Amino acid sequence: MPPFPRDEVEAIYRRIQRSIRPAGVAGLGAEDLSGSFGDLYQACLAVLAPCGQVELNTAIANKEYFAFERDGRISRAVNNDLHAADVSGGWAEFVHALHSKNFGALTAEDVTRTLYSVAISFCAVIDLTRRGDQKTPGTFFEWLVGHLFAVQLGVVPTTRLPVLNLDMETTLPTDFTFDLGPGRPKFHLPVKTSTRERVIQVWAHQRVLDGVYGTGRFIGTPVILAETKTDRQTRDVVEICLPEQWRIYQMHIAQLRRVYYPDPPEAYIRLNEVFPPVHVRPFGDFFHEFDELVA
């Protein structure tokens, strides 16, 4: 077998990093990043193409998962229907729609599938090449989602907000926030590859923003890649979900406007149908319902 061809993935990742770093997270607004993420996606697909695919078992309704395999290691679970390895052209179409602010030619499902595929491909490459590295996929996914929001919203994010509260004068570190300007909403964008019991932080940060700046000023729209967990022995995939706790957090801590997932967990999608609902949506919906969110 030829040596594992991951060098190009690393090189493009470093190029994205060098392009963002000088400006801090404001660097996520650079238009040409869209092209770099496309290059990275292509390089990841090229790395994964010769890898084996192992079917995984799951009891989740309407979902099938597999894992990439190379040299006896397997990647995280990849959703069969959402991963479109043969349609990497989907990224070019998505970028065209994003930059021209016209999603008329793409369905929300197309967008969700493309973004899932871009994200999971990179994560799978890292899973196969760097044992135990959870940080690089997390950083990559933050950059990707931060960039997409920056282009869609037309403003760059920040991760620090001033607090002027009577005799208190300090700054508050935050997840990505985007300020659309006076009299318009601001976005609060936590980005995670999965949440599990740490998710309470997302609601707590929303509560702090509501408390410090006023309820309703920040639209909370966390984006989470997936909640799958694979047992490497049995090859069973489950989704680790805490839907009853999410309802309690939404009632008692703060209100998140949406929770977006490229691969939405079954148990959370059902939260759209209880009262009061938690609005959990496929990530592609964001680009189609954006006008409604900021109205």
Added chain:
Amino acid sequence: MPPFPRDEVEAIYRRIQRSIRPAGVAGLGAEDLSGSFGDLYQACLAVLAPCGQVELNTAIANKEYFAFERDGRISRAVNNDLHAADVSGGWAEFVHALHSKNFGALTAEDVTRTLYSVAISFCAVIDLTRRGDQKTPGTFFEWLVGHLFAVQLGVVPTTRLPVLNLDMETTLPTDFTFDLGPGRPKFHLPVKTSTRERVIQVWAHQRVLDGVYGTGRFIGTPVILAETKTDRQTRDVVEICLPEQWRIYQMHIAQLRRVYYPDPPEAYIRLNEVFPPVHVRPFGDFFHEFDELVA
């Protein structure tokens, strides 16, 4: 050099584990656990006695730290003044006071020093023997503090509470909570070896308890070992503290009644003196001010 004599530490740790497990966290109420923790403390001191001690550098006012050293590895930072390696008899006196509910013969400073010493000794042994193991010290410290609260309060903890809220019927997983009975306060006891940016979870959980059961019903008293961080190259010790964020959390998320530390960070102790204060105290104070807390 003789082989590292950690076997007895492991054996006593397993004995404690076996004694707690069958009853879940309710097992933390067993009276004879106090003796087992004392045995473990003695065994840890015996392991540490022949180890080297490396002076660490720190700019923190009124604090000096060292680390235990063995085979080229160093432990986490140990506070010189608080670690009383030669007064392990302090544990017997403390246990006598705890079980007889009479702390008249011990100052709060004595108690803080003893409890710091018991906790840090075990953590240091694990640091020297199991690379990267953060979980065992965390579990041990939870057991230790959970046991002390269980004896002091005279009730066993639980980590799951029923929620009956109109059409919602579920259970809420929590940190340790202690129910003193109808018409009396309940305690909410998160236990951590350090918190850093994860600390917002503690306030968020307090908010959920306030929201679901009513503000004031649960007295929030997290216990945190220390906030030190040691640079292994330069051997500098710093305390990672976010005092301005703590003030914002206390104003905007929920009210914690106390935050107890065996080794209270300088920056947090100063929060006692601002208005509105956050009440950060040496852990030994808990046993002396207990009557006031439940009044």
